Amino acid sequence: MKHRSRFLTLLLGLVSATAVAGPSADFIERGQLAPCPSSPNCVSSLATDDGHRIAPLAVPGDxxxxxxxxxxVVRDMPRTEIQAQTENYLWVVFSSRLMRFRDDVEFLLGPGDGVQVRSASRLGYSDLGVNRARVETIRAKLSQGARVSVRASE
Structure with missing residues (x-):
């Protein structure tokens, strides 16, 4: 019975931790993406350190x-849920297949072709490179889409 109680406590903790609201209020309050925490479970195109830094997404057009x-791209990816969208901001939640861990991915559109991006796990210390891999997958899909649209217009 003692083990069952511990298991239920752990399970409730995991469920409540993954149900927490996503990104900080930095975008809403200041119009910018939140910085990454010191843990290695976040990447951002605005980060200055190599561990968290990832290149902005090159997306041509207005x-x-x-x-x-x-x-x-994100609607075509599995286990995604769009949380918020404005004319220059997109917040998407990705859920893992097995444990349903939730990661927040934010996109901030600006002048020019560069789209700022931040991808962060809500839970845990390390994500084993999942957030970086996800952003690179999005980058590859955007690049494929650009090539397809160029061919279609020729």
Missing amino acids: ASTQMAALLA
Whole structure:
């Protein structure tokens, strides 16, 4: 009975930790993406250290074209849920297949072709490179989409 109680406590802790609201209020309050914590379970194109830094996404076109491309890519990926969208901001939650861990991915569109991106785990210390791999998958899919749209217009 003691083990069952510990298991239920652990399970409730995991469920409540993954149900917490996503990104900090940095974007809402200041119009910018939150910095990564010191833990290695986050990547950001705005980070200055090599452990967290990832290149911005190159998405050609104006903000509406960029947003359409991002939406097409993330909607095609498994276990995604769009949480918030404005004309220059997109917040998507990705859930892992097995344990349903939730990761927050934010996109901030700006002038030019660069889209700032932040991907962070809500739980744990290390993500074993999952957030970096996810952003690189999105980058590859965006690149494939750009090649397809160029061919279609020729």
